[in-house]
Amino acid sequence: MSDLMQNVIEQYKDRLETRAVVQGRKAIEESIPTLRSLLGDGLWLVAVDDNTWNVAGKRLASALDVAGIRWERYDVPSPEGASEPLCDDATIARYADALRSVGATAGVAVGAGTINDVVKYACSGLKLPAACVATAPSMNGYTSTIAAILQDGVKTTQPCAAAIAVVADIDVLAESPMRMIQSGIGDLMSKPVSNSDWIVSAKLAGSHHSPEAMAIIEDGSRLLDGVAPLLPKRDRGAIDRLSASLMLSGFAMAVAGSSSPASGGEHLVSHYLDMTAYAHGLPHDFHGCQVAVGTLAAAHIYERILALDPSDINVEERVAQLQPWDAYRTLLEERFGVLYEAVLPHAKAGYPSPEQLGQRLTLLKRDWHQLMAAARRTLRTRQSIEDELQQAGCPVRFSEIGVKSRDRALESVAWAKDIRSRYTVLHLAWEIGGLDEWAEDAVSVLA
Ligand SMILES: [Zn+2]
Numbered sequence: 001m002s003d004l005m006q007n008v009i010e011q012y013k014d015r016l017e018t019r020a021v022v023q024g025r026k027a028i029e030e031s032i033p034t035l036r037s038l039l040g041d042g043l044w045l046v047a048v049d050d051n052t053w054n055v056a057g058k059r060l061a062s063a064l065d066v067a068g069i070r071w072e073r074y075d076v077p078s079p080e081g082a083s084e085p086l087c088d089d090a091t092i093a094r095y096a097d098a099l100r101s102v103g104a105t106a107g108v109a110v111g112a113g114t115i116n117d118v119v120k121y122a123c124s125g126l127k128l129p130a131a132c133v134a135t136a137p138s139m140n141g142y143t144s145t146i147a148a149i150l151q152d153g154v155k156t157t158q159p160c161a162a163a164i165a166v167v168a169d170i171d172v173l174a175e176s177p178m179r180m181i182q183s184g185i186g187d188l189m190s191k192p193v194s195n196s197d198w199i200v201s202a203k204l205a206g207s208h209h210s211p212e213a214m215a216i217i218e219d220g221s222r223l224l225d226g227v228a229p230l231l232p233k234r235d236r237g238a239i240d241r242l243s244a245s246l247m248l249s250g251f252a253m254a255v256a257g258s259s260s261p262a263s264g265g266e267h268l269v270s271h272y273l274d275m276t277a278y279a280h281g282l283p284h285d286f287h288g289c290q291v292a293v294g295t296l297a298a299a300h301i302y303e304r305i306l307a308l309d310p311s312d313i314n315v316e317e318r319v320a321q322l323q324p325w326d327a328y329r330t331l332l333e334e335r336f337g338v339l340y341e342a343v344l345p346h347a348k349a350g351y352p353s354p355e356q357l358g359q360r361l362t363l364l365k366r367d368w369h370q371l372m373a374a375a376r377r378t379l380r381t382r383q384s385i386e387d388e389l390q391q392a393g394c395p396v397r398f399s400e401i402g403v404k405s406r407d408r409a410l411e412s413v414a415w416a417k418d419i420r421s422r423y424t425v426l427h428l429a430w431e432i433g434g435l436d437e438w439a440e441d442a443v444s445v446l447a
Contacts, residue, residue, distance in 0.1 A: 001244040008216060008251050015255050017161050018143050021247050023168040023240065028059045028133060031167040032067045035108075038164045039129050042105025044071040045098060047119050049078070049085055052111040052135045056172045060110060060133055071108070074098050076115055087117040088150040096122040104128065109163070112136040112180065113287065116163065117147035124160035131165040136176035137184040137243045139287050140262055142166045143250030148287075154342035154419075155274045162254060166247065174239040181231050182394040183288030184242055188249060189389055190266045190291050191221055193298040195378040197264025197424045203371055204360050205423035213256035220248030228391040265301075265424030268416035269294030273403065275419065276412075279339050283402035290401050292394050293446060297413045299382035300442040301429050302375070308432070310368035315361045318433055319354050335415055343419050350421030357431060364428075382445075398447050406447050413439035 005021040019038055022031035044064070048057040057073070064071050074095065076085040085091060095118050099107060109119035109132040116132045123130035124147075134142050141148065143166055146157045173181075195217065202209035223241040230238035252261040259267075270290035277284035284290065323331070325348070332347055333340045352360065364371065386396050395401050398409035414436055417426040429435040 001240050004219075004244060005247055005251075008219075008248065012212070012251070012255050015257075016251060017145065017254070018163060018166060018251070020165045021143065021168065022165065023170065023243060023247075025170050025236070027167050027169040028056060028172070029063045031165070032063050032069070035131055035165055035167070036067065036069060039106035039108075039131055042070065043103060044069065044106045044108050045074050045095075045102060045104040046071050046108045046110060047074045047076050047095060047115050048110045049076050049115065052115060055175070056133050056135050056169065057110045060108070072102055072104070076111075076118060085114050085118070086150060087114045087121075087148060091118050092122050092149070095119065096126060099123070099126055099128060106130065108133065110135060112138045112176075113141050113148065116142060117149065120163050121147040121149065121158065121160045129164045130161070131167070132163040133167040133169070134243070135172055136180035137168075137173045137239060137246055138176070138180035139184060139187050140246045140249035140253070142168075143247045143254065144259075145254045146259060150278060152342055154339065155271050155278070157259060162250075168243045168247070170236050170240050170243070173243055174234045174236055178232070178393065179286055179289065181234075181239070181242070182292075182392055183286035184246055185224070185228060185231060185288070185392045186286075186290075186292030186295075186389065186394045187262075187288030188220070188224060188242075188245055189385055189394070190262065190264070190295045191217060192378055192380040192385060193266050193295050193302060193425065194262055194264035196302060196375040197298075198260045199374050199378070200371065200425065200428060201260070201423035203367065203374070204364060204428070207260060207423065208256070208258070210256040210261070213252040213261045216248050216252040216255060217261050220245040220252070223248075228388045231392045260422070264298065265417070265426040266291055266294035266298040268420055268424060268426060269297055269412045271419055272412045272416035273401070275339055276408065282408070285395065285401035289395050292389050293396065293398055293401055294412075296382050296386055296389075296396060296446055297439070297442040298425050299380065299385055300445065301425055301435075301438045302379055303382060304434060304438045304441075305425070305429060305432070306372055306376070310365045313361060313365055313432055315358055315365065318361055318431070319358045321433070322352070322354055322357055325351055332418060335411070336418075346420050347418035350418065350423070350427065352431065361431060396446070398443070406443060409447050410439055410443045413442055
């Protein structure tokens with residue numbers, strides 16, 4: 001798998017900051033020469049928590065000692081009352097302070113999404129190289145140029161330099177918590193709908209589309225053939241493929257210069273759940289597990305859209321029904337409460353003027369068959385995605401990801417479009433006038 005990833009790095013070296021992915025059964029030990037050449041000699045500040053220290057940090061530490069590389073341990077603190085660290089501004093600032101105060105020349109993350117994001121974002125700000133030793137195949141952020149950061153209770157994605165090297169030790173990944181493995185495949189299984197969203201938004205909202213990034217995503221997707229049923233057995237070959245597919249997904253985002261290749265309306269459902277969980281002290285699940293359920297909701301909405309007769313879309317009527325922005329803003333205030341201020345700029349950026357709405361719906365009707373055929377090329381049915389997720393043991397219902405209230409499930413589908421302006425199937429469904437009804441029946445199936 002390392003060869004496959006190295007080929008992509010070579011091919012897109014002008015656009016990728018990651019220079020090496022060392023993946024395999026003894027990757028931690030075997031990565032040391034690569035890490036040394038990319039991070040340089042000096043002092044490395046190795047960020048861990050208790051758990052990641054035990055599963056991978058100790059092995060890395062011994063290998064660094066054997067190689068005579070200077071390093072110091074940094075324990076990423078968890079917020080009060082929490083069992084795991086959180087990637088927020090304060091946590092990033094503390095790690096950045098530690099980098100400065102010890103005179104570190106590089107940062108190394110030993111962990112999954114959170115610790116990786118803390119380290120790469122802090123290092124990016126200080127122009128220091130960062131490497132990551134992955135501890136779970138739980139999401140596609142290891143090779144991405146964005147970090148998910150909680151700011152004022154809102155989960156944001158911020159641009160940053162990618163890790164210059166990523167180490168994926170297959171035995172470490174295979175022994176990670178099963179829920180994190182499920183999260184990884186859940187994140188990738190969003191592809192059928194997120195890629196359709198990308199095609200739709202390129203056509204209807206003029207977003208940038210990158211055929212090269214799409215090709216990388218396709219390569220990664222092919223690696224997953226037959227992988228799902230092997231994951232519950234922690235099959236090393238399947239974990240190897242899952243990990244490579246996640247790395248490629250991150251590369252695709254870096255090549256495209258946005259998260260579009262791997263994130264559409266289904267991700268908004270997950271972000272909505274995260275935001276409301278942090279704001280109101282509600283439970284949430286791993287990113288990819290939430291994305292899996294969001295994907296099924298989005299796939300369901302696509303099925304409803306594909307079944308429409310475009311001549312039934314009445315453009316004048318829809319434009320006439322469009323609420324003035326001020327009235328909609330009042331509605332947002334009621335819906336989002338304490339999160340309103342944070343959501344407002346995103347919602348406003350995504351809210352169409354009557355002219356925009358009219359133009360978009362006219363274009364939609366005119367090019368309906370061509371657009372739906374393009375979306376169909378990547379789409380899959382809700383049932384087929386659900387079957388594959390279930391083979392992997394991945395959650396497929398809101399109740400399985402801690403969303404016990406039907407209202408909260410419904411809101412995550414019907415309201416999530418306002419937390420980010422990038423056009424998705426949720427925006428399309430809303431503009432057609434079907435979102436509330438289709439969210440309602442998606443949740444009837446998926447609650
Ligand atoms: Zn994701």
